[in-house]
Each structure stands twice: as structure tokens, then as C-alpha cells.
Amino acid sequence: MRVMELLGMAMRTVIANPLRTILTMLGVIIGVSSVVTLVAIGTGTSDQISKQYEEMGTNLLVVSVNGAGRATQLDYDELMKFEGFPEFTTIAPTMTKAASNIKYDRTQEQYNVIGTNDRYLSIVKGQLDSGRFIAPADVEFRNNVVVLGSEVAKAYFGFLDPVGEQINIDGVVFTVIGKLKEKGSNISGTSVDSAVIVPLETARRQFKLGQIRTTYIEAPTKEDIYKAQETIKQYLTYKFKTDQGYTLTNQDELLKASTAATDTLTNQLVMVAFISLLVGGIGIMNIMMVTVSERTREIGIRKSIGAKRRNILLQFLVEAVVISGLGGLIGLLLGIGISYFLPYFNPEQTTRISVDISIYAFLFSVVVGIVFGLYPALKASKLRPIDALRFD
Known part of the structure; x- marks a missing residue:
């Protein structure tokens, strides 16, 4: 089957059940938007700290007598x-x-x-x-x-x-x-x-x-x-x-320490957000398993008229990837929107959207669809036509 034909079939399935599709995407949407937003906040905060230190001068040393x-x-x-x-x-x-x-x-x-x-x-x-x-x-x-x-x-x-x-x-x-x-x-x-x-x-x-x-x-x-x-x-x-009897404070060392602390905290929060993506992937697997059960007779009919195992495998795998990919895209746009408008609601907060992390988050959502959609797709492709046609 052609790729465009598979994508068309997947989109028709998604559109046919909009509420279920949105609920399935929810974990992926939250995960991707969280990653993009948290990285934007962390990067913006690091930039703000660096700017403040640079205004004082990173080539500044303070000697304090104790x-x-x-x-x-x-x-x-x-x-x-x-x-x-x-x-x-x-x-x-x-x-x-x-x-x-x-x-x-x-x-x-x-x-x-x-x-x-x-x-x-x-x-x-x-x-x-x-x-x-x-x-x-x-x-x-x-x-x-x-x-x-x-x-x-x-x-x-x-x-x-x-x-x-x-x-x-x-x-x-x-x-x-x-x-x-x-x-x-x-x-x-x-x-x-x-x-x-x-x-x-x-x-x-x-x-x-x-x-x-x-x-x-x-x-x-x-x-x-x-x-x-x-x-x-x-x-x-x-x-x-x-x-x-004295203390030496190096502004450059303080800048490095503050930046490292901010980056560590941001990375930890991003890892939590990626866990949400994995939870979303489990949701996709669950729904795809339900979808395979609902469409067992369809699978039997397609196999009886000549559809091969790889055709069935690709059909359900593409559906899972489309769901996760659309969820990732919506999450990406939502995260960019939140990052862009957040400083308007909180002027003290600075954000800077990381293009690289945003792309990685979206690609990870697609990978989640592949990984968690593979088992339901394999299960569907292994159904025997006679058993699938007799399924009620």
C-alpha cells in the first residue's frame, strides 16, 4: 500500500472518532507542551541571570574581610x-x-x-x-x-x-x-x-x-x-x-554555578514532562488494542481478499503514529504559545524558545507512537482470517 493511502485511512479513522482521538492524544499534548514550555522558562531564566551578572561584570572579584x-x-x-x-x-x-x-x-x-x-x-x-x-x-x-x-x-x-x-x-x-x-x-x-x-x-x-x-x-x-x-x-x-580571615567572590564562578543550578533544575523538570509522554504512549497502546478488537471482522475481510500481514501491520502502525504525531504537533504549538505569551502575564519572567528541544520533543512523540503502536499492530497482523471473520 502507498504511504499516502495509509495516511488517508489513518486520518479518516481519527476524524471518525474525534473525542476518543483527543482523549488519546491528551498525554502526548501535555508532555510535549510541558517540555517546550519548561525548557523555554529555564533557558530564559539562565539568560536573565547571565545578563544580570554581565551587567555587573563577569570579570569582577569581590574581597570581603571577615x-x-x-x-x-x-x-x-x-x-x-x-x-x-x-x-x-x-x-x-x-x-x-x-x-x-x-x-x-x-x-x-x-x-x-x-x-x-x-x-x-x-x-x-x-x-x-x-x-x-x-x-x-x-x-x-x-x-x-x-x-x-x-x-x-x-x-x-x-x-x-x-x-x-x-x-x-x-x-x-x-x-x-x-x-x-x-x-x-x-x-x-x-x-x-x-x-x-x-x-x-x-x-x-x-x-x-x-x-x-x-x-x-x-x-x-x-x-x-x-x-x-x-x-x-x-x-x-x-x-x-x-x-x-577573608572571602573572595568571583562573579564568573557565581555565574557558572547559577547557570548550572538552573540547567539541572530544568533538566529534572523536562524528565518529568517526558514521563508524561510515556504515559501518553501507554494510552495510545490501550486505545489501539481496543481499535484492533473493534475492527477484527474488517481485518478478516481484508485478509481474505488478499491483504498481507505487512499491510495490516502498517495500517495500524500508521494510525498510532498519526495520533501521536498530531498530539505532538498540537503540544508543540501549545507550548510555543504559552512560552510566547507568558512574559505578558508575568513581566518578571523571561522565556526563550529552544528550536532544537522543540523539534526533539515532537520527534519523540512520533517515536512514542511507533513504539507503543507496534504491539497492537503486530497483534492485528497475526490474526487468522477464519478466526477474524468468526469474531462477533
């Missing part, structure tokens, strides 16, 4: 000398005073004050909205100047430009020299929008801050960050006489 006292105290001038090494581009030591009372006119709120140098803006990928950022001279001469994040500036000055105004931070008067553009939170949940930035030495003197707690280090490339990490690790171990 201990207290002179034994674990970092020296600003020593840290800045590392900028002379080829694996270091920018270094921004910081010290933070949490929940500082900041007052302007009748408004008083609490914000974190960050003491740092002129490199900090490029490290955090921030941009100026007005005025200027901290200059090396501000650090050297301990000037009482301050740069406000967009959220802080809005809280005190609304939509007015704050440059030139004076604010009171824990009883000390500072002159506003700049305002940052709104940036939003990064992957760690922190944001410069709510930051109040002053020169490092000014923060140390005015707020009696003891030591540099966090240092941001930027390397020329993502590959150089591992050289920088090893260099700074040797320096800190030598200085602190131990490797327990």
Missing part, C-alpha cells in the same frame, strides 16, 4: 598598588556605615553611607544624572562631598537637581556634588539607587569607621580574573597569616 582588628585590616595604599599589575584594571575599596541618619530641611531618613574612591562608579556600572562623581582629590583631602543615588535624591529633593545643596549626615554637613541615574537592583539584590557615596577617607574620619570591609576588583577580561584572584589571595594570606 575578621576585625588590626590583624585583618586592609591598607588603602597597598590595595591601590595592585592596579600596576597587568591582571588588575580597577580597584575600589569601600567601607560602609549602615542606617545613617540623613537630614535635609524637614526630611530625615536612614540610608547606608558608602565610603569609596573615584573608581567605584565604573565598577558598579553606574551613570551620572547630574554633577560629578568623587575625584581623587576628594579622597586625598577628605572633602565633605556626597553623591546621591536616584532613590535618595528623589526622597529629599523630588525632581529638582540636588547638586550644590547641603545635607546633614549623622550631624556632619556634606555638599551634594552629583546624582546617579536610576539603575535598579543587581543579581545580589543590592542597588546604588539607595546609596549615599562619600570619599573613603572622609567616611573614615567623620564616622570613625575602622577598616575597609569590602574591595571590588576588576580585571581586563573574564580570563584574567582568575589570575587576579590568585594574586590577591597570596597577598591576603601573607598579610593575615591565614586564609580564613
Whole structure:
């Protein structure tokens, strides 16, 4: 029999029992659509995480001091000398005073004050909205100047430009020299929008801050960050006489770890979705067995007029493949539709449809039809004409 003739017969059988066909396809539809949707969500989430890390810079290393006292105290001038090494581009030591009372006119709120140098803006990928950022001279001469994040500036000055105004931070008067553009939170949940930035030495003197707690280090490339990490690790171990007094956080390693965790979770969910496909295949086998029983006399008649075993085998096998293939196609379209429209209902969710996985899911649904349709088709082809004609 010709392939087109077999397909035509299979389609007529499918159309003749639409409700039963849809119910038979249901497991395959759910399985394929789940695979496509889950992979799109997982891939979109990985892209979103990667974008957030890349915005911070995958060539960024963060040094955090764990201990207290002179034994674990970092020296600003020593840290800045590392900028002379080829694996270091920018270094921004910081010290933070949490929940500082900041007052302007009748408004008083609490914000974190960050003491740092002129490199900090490029490290955090921030941009100026007005005025200027901290200059090396501000650090050297301990000037009482301050740069406000967009959220802080809005809280005190609304939509007015704050440059030139004076604010009171824990009883000390500072002159506003700049305002940052709104940036939003990064992957760690922190944001410069709510930051109040002053020169490092000014923060140390005015707020009696003891030591540099966090240092941001930027390397020329993502590959150089591992050289920088090893260099700074040797320096800190030598200085602190131990490797327990500090923590090194490599943004590239964090990105790889987050991506690996997301991919693992996605793969596990996809495996669950493929189980649904297998369940759908069992449903197809069940219905095909029923179909063989219902059409036993038809099989007997066809065999008695010359139909061969392979003709009967192909007839029922093609029917199973058509049912699973149509279910796979509907599931594919449904999964693509859900993946496409999901961000409209949940703007925080990013999706990216994987063409390769979508094709594999559809092909797997066809394979399911072949595997689970083979036994009923073999059973039908092995019926003896005399027994089939006598079947009631």
C-alpha cells in the first residue's frame, strides 16, 4: 500500500472518532507542551541571570574581610598598588556605615553611607544624572562631598537637581556634588539607587569607621580574573597569616554555578514532562488494542481478499503514529504559545524558545507512537482470517 493511502485511512479513522482521538492524544499534548514550555522558562531564566551578572561584570572579584582588628585590616595604599599589575584594571575599596541618619530641611531618613574612591562608579556600572562623581582629590583631602543615588535624591529633593545643596549626615554637613541615574537592583539584590557615596577617607574620619570591609576588583577580561584572584589571595594570606580571615567572590564562578543550578533544575523538570509522554504512549497502546478488537471482522475481510500481514501491520502502525504525531504537533504549538505569551502575564519572567528541544520533543512523540503502536499492530497482523471473520 502507498504511504499516502495509509495516511488517508489513518486520518479518516481519527476524524471518525474525534473525542476518543483527543482523549488519546491528551498525554502526548501535555508532555510535549510541558517540555517546550519548561525548557523555554529555564533557558530564559539562565539568560536573565547571565545578563544580570554581565551587567555587573563577569570579570569582577569581590574581597570581603571577615575578621576585625588590626590583624585583618586592609591598607588603602597597598590595595591601590595592585592596579600596576597587568591582571588588575580597577580597584575600589569601600567601607560602609549602615542606617545613617540623613537630614535635609524637614526630611530625615536612614540610608547606608558608602565610603569609596573615584573608581567605584565604573565598577558598579553606574551613570551620572547630574554633577560629578568623587575625584581623587576628594579622597586625598577628605572633602565633605556626597553623591546621591536616584532613590535618595528623589526622597529629599523630588525632581529638582540636588547638586550644590547641603545635607546633614549623622550631624556632619556634606555638599551634594552629583546624582546617579536610576539603575535598579543587581543579581545580589543590592542597588546604588539607595546609596549615599562619600570619599573613603572622609567616611573614615567623620564616622570613625575602622577598616575597609569590602574591595571590588576588576580585571581586563573574564580570563584574567582568575589570575587576579590568585594574586590577591597570596597577598591576603601573607598579610593575615591565614586564609580564613577573608572571602573572595568571583562573579564568573557565581555565574557558572547559577547557570548550572538552573540547567539541572530544568533538566529534572523536562524528565518529568517526558514521563508524561510515556504515559501518553501507554494510552495510545490501550486505545489501539481496543481499535484492533473493534475492527477484527474488517481485518478478516481484508485478509481474505488478499491483504498481507505487512499491510495490516502498517495500517495500524500508521494510525498510532498519526495520533501521536498530531498530539505532538498540537503540544508543540501549545507550548510555543504559552512560552510566547507568558512574559505578558508575568513581566518578571523571561522565556526563550529552544528550536532544537522543540523539534526533539515532537520527534519523540512520533517515536512514542511507533513504539507503543507496534504491539497492537503486530497483534492485528497475526490474526487468522477464519478466526477474524468468526469474531462477533
